Amino acid sequence: MTPATSTAAPHGTFEAADPHDAKKKFLHDAAEHVRDEGHRAFVRKALGGYYASRDTQKARYRDWEHARDAASLAKWSAVNRLDELLPKFVANFERNGGRVHWARNAEEARDIVLGLLRAAKAKAVIKSKCMTSEEIHLNAAMEKDGYGVVESDLGEFIQQLRGEPPYHFVFPCMHVRRDEISDLFGKHLGTPPTDSPEELTMIARRHMRRLYVDADVGITGANFLVAETGQISITENEGNARLTAALPRVHIAISGIEKVVEHLDDLAVLLPMLATAGAGQPMTCYNTLYAGPRQPGECDGPAEMHLVLLDNSRTALLADPEQRDALHCIRCGACLNVCPIFKNVGGFTYGTTYQGPIGSVITPHLRGLADWNHLSGASSLCGACTDACPVRIDIHHHLLHNRRNAAKSAPSRLERLGHKVFVMVASRPWLFALGGAVFRKTLWLVKKLRPPLLRDWLATRDLPPAPAASFRSQWRRRS
Amino acid sequence: MTTAQPGSARDTILARVREALRVPAPLPHMKSHAAEEAAPAGPASLTILPVEFARPWLPDGGDTPEACLAILTENLGKLKAVVHRAADPTAAAAFVADLARDRGWQRVAWHGHALVEPVATALPCAAERIDAGAFDKNALETCDAGITACEALVAQTGSILVSSATCGGRALSILPHVHIVVATLEQIVGTLGEALEDVRARHAGRIPSMVSFITGPSRTGDIERILVLGAHGPKELFVVLVG
Numbered sequence: 049m050t051p052a053t054s055t056a057a058p059h060g061t062f063e064a065a066d067p068h069d070a071k072k073k074f075l076h077d078a079a080e081h082v083r084d085e086g087h088r089a090f091v092r093k094a095l096g097g098y099y100a101s102r103d104t105q106k107a108r109y110r111d112w113e114h115a116r117d118a119a120s121l122a123k124w125s126a127v128n129r130l131d132e133l134l135p136k137f138v139a140n141f142e143r144n145g146g147r148v149h150w151a152r153n154a155e156e157a158r159d160i161v162l163g164l165l166r167a168a169k170a171k172a173v174i175k176s177k178c179m180t181s182e183e184i185h186l187n188a189a190m191e192k193d194g195y196g197v198v199e200s201d202l203g204e205f206i207q208q209l210r211g212e213p214p215y216h217f218v219f220p221c222m223h224v225r226r227d228e229i230s231d232l233f234g235k236h237l238g239t240p241p242t243d244s245p246e247e248l249t250m251i252a253r254r255h256m257r258r259l260y261v262d263a264d265v266g267i268t269g270a271n272f273l274v275a276e277t278g279q280i281s282i283t284e285n286e287g288n289a290r291l292t293a294a295l296p297r298v299h300i301a302i303s304g305i306e307k308v309v310e311h312l313d314d315l316a317v318l319l320p321m322l323a324t325a326g327a328g329q330p331m332t333c334y335n336t337l338y339a340g341p342r343q344p345g346e347c348d349g350p351a352e353m354h355l356v357l358l359d360n361s362r363t364a365l366l367a368d369p370e371q372r373d374a375l376h377c378i379r380c381g382a383c384l385n386v387c388p389i390f391k392n393v394g395g396f397t398y399g400t401t402y403q404g405p406i407g408s409v410i411t412p413h414l415r416g417l418a419d420w421n422h423l424s425g426a427s428s429l430c431g432a433c434t435d436a437c438p439v440r441i442d443i444h445h446h447l448l449h450n451r452r453n454a455a456k457s458a459p460s461r462l463e464r465l466g467h468k469v470f471v472m473v474a475s476r477p478w479l480f481a482l483g484g485a486v487f488r489k490t491l492w493l494v495k496k497l498r499p500p501l502l503r504d505w506l507a508t509r510d511l512p513p514a515p516a517a518s519f520r521s522q523w524r525r526r527s
Numbered sequence: 528m529t530t531a532q533p534g535s536a537r538d539t540i541l542a543r544v545r546e547a548l549r550v551p552a553p554l555p556h557m558k559s560h561a562a563e564e565a566a567p568a569g570p571a572s573l574t575i576l577p578v579e580f581a582r583p584w585l586p587d588g589g590d591t592p593e594a595c596l597a598i599l600t601e602n603l604g605k606l607k608a609v610v611h612r613a614a615d616p617t618a619a620a621a622f623v624a625d626l627a628r629d630r631g632w633q634r635v636a637w638h639g640h641a642l643v644e645p646v647a648t649a650l651p652c653a654a655e656r657i658d659a660g661a662f663d664k665n666a667l668e669t670c671d672a673g674i675t676a677c678e679a680l681v682a683q684t685g686s687i688l689v690s691s692a693t694c695g696g697r698a699l700s701i702l703p704h705v706h707i708v709v710a711t712l713e714q715i716v717g718t719l720g721e722a723l724e725d726v727r728a729r730h731a732g733r734i735p736s737m738v739s740f741i742t743g744p745s746r747t748g749d750i751e752r753i754l755v756l757g758a759h760g761p762k763e764l765f766v767v768l769v770g
């Protein structure tokens with residue numbers, strides 16, 4: 049999504065030009081962000097209110113921890129029976145009058161949507177928040193083909209005007225200050241400056257209303273696909289998805305294949321937990337189930353409804369039973385909100401569609417472990433993400449699994465040599481003692497010379513003073 | 528497995544899914560044993576639905592009609608929706624008519640429903656009836672308020688369940704600046720599960736093309752995470768409870 053009006057990014061770029069440079073970009077942008085105290089304080093403050101409301105809402109559950117079991121079970125039983133439930137969903141969705149289009153990868157998905165826009169002779173397209181469309185870079189493809197598209201979610205609209213992708217996949221513009229938004233609206237919409245979030249929201253509201261009525265195609269995402277009824281479920285707060293699926297003549301939804309749940313009742317567990325975990329709400333404002341286009345006897349709604357089902361390497365993740373539960377993700381964003389790494393390096397540093405801990409788990413599967421394994425290291429392994437996950441994805445262990453897999457598939461010679469030397473030394477007590485003695489005597493030299501191998505590590509850390517004697521000799525003296 | 532196979536994208540993806548699932552995944556780490564007992568031999572053996580497990584763990588929706596009403600009223604209040612109790616349809620109509628006068632509404636949209644009709648016909652301003660058949664969405668966009676019935680009111684979350692089949696279609700409850708819901712006390716249910724169950728039973732043959740849980744007036748926190756009501760949908764939500 050890069051409209052003509054792109055503005056300079058505050059920190060580096062959003063995606064490395066060459067995917068092989070993803071690691072270099074990450075390290076560079078992380079270093080810059082960590083130094084930006086103002087940015088970090090702003091993000092911390094924005095999340096402060098979330099922690100409070102999340103805890104209030106969690107307290108309303110009679111047992112949140114057990115409820116997580118049920119939510120996890122609902123997704124586990126669906127993901128592990130995708131072979132049965134996906135065709136069942138599709139059959140029911142089509143019986144309701146909708147049409148399903150299958151896309152193996154991003155390119156096929158883009159071609160399907162562009163084909164549908166051509167067939168609909170679309171002039172104006174309105175879009176509500178849809179992360180799968182970010183994943184397949186749909187807006188850029190639509191603009192290249194001459195289709196104007198407006199993001200209607202307030203945060204996405206602001207990001208579209210700024211020429212930036214979402215900073216956080218639930219709160220797209222949480223890094224942007226109100227004065228920047230006021231300037232942005234002044235520049236693009238000609239509105240007078242204001243420092244009131246209320247007034248800024250009303251500017252977007254007024255700007256968007258006619259666009260819903262005039263659009264001939266509406267594009268949305270989907271949060272859940274209900275197999276037994278053939279409905280798709282969309283969760284949102286603003287009402288923009290409701291309007292997008294109500295007024296245009298054609299409704300196109302884009303969803304990953306992993307969004308299937310078996311029962312309609314599963315949503316009675318998943319919808320409130322999604323809202324509480326992700327945004328500290330009892331329920332998101334609008335949770336809407338769509339079963340195809342307008343039916344006979346109904347007074348409005350689109351004449352056509354299309355659903356694009358996207359694989360894009362999800363089946364590769366499905367084929368890994370150890371990490372298959374990463375497909376349970378309901379994209380609530382709770383793991384980002386609690387992650388010390390996310391809070392300090394910021395959303396753009398990841399250079400991925402899905403940021404934060406869950407993004408660091410799934411991106412190497414979706415886009416290749418060789419180029420994206422550095423994200424496995426973007427974790428302190430504190431486990432806050434795993435604790436926060438409403439569907440109990442074992443996020444921080446999966447980051448470890450990815451590290452292990454990367455070491456297996458492309459072992460670092462230097463690391464291997466290091467481990468060999470360590471094993472040799474540690475398994476010979478006399479050599480270990482000798483090594484310790486030498487190290488105690490030469491530590492000052494290491495500090496002074498800063499050898500290249502340790503330079504990065506020493507740049508942000510101080511070595512402790514060398515002890516006078518080894519632990520073993522101190523122990524002997526004690527007894 | 529990722530090499531190109533003959534056949535459609537559908538066949539390729541489903542073949543990949545089948546292939547991927549040949550190795551089973553373990554049960555997720557859980558706190559309870561009940562869940563492990565639910566599916567002793569893998570996901571296909573799941574007999575007890577997650578919602579049945581979760582019922583005693585989710586937020587309380589109340590056991591008696593009185594308790595449900597109290598929880599519903601409290602939740603709607605926290606969501607910044609306005610609840611008004613009306614003794615009968617006449618009192619409900621009087622409340623909405625006063626509202627229309629106070630706000631100086633010019634046009635209000637409504638749909639043909641036994642609960643909505645007496646309210647709409649008592650309005651002191653123009654009233655646009657929206658029913659089966661085409662209506663002008665441009666006209667609806669200029670309406671000050673929309674009045675609808677609902678399928679159910681959910682105490683547990685303070686949600687209002689509307690559907691395209693019984694609540695005036697898709698746009699009436701989302702496009703006008705104010706949404707007024709007229710409902711009876713009998714329509715209150717305890718939990719989201721019961722509401723979904725009801726809607727399925729009521730539309731056994733054909734589920735409406737849209738079923739929506741509305742939980743408070745439209746809102747956003749996209750600017751500095753500060754709550755603002757009325758992002759794109761209604762800025763205000765009134766629930767008129769008759770009975």
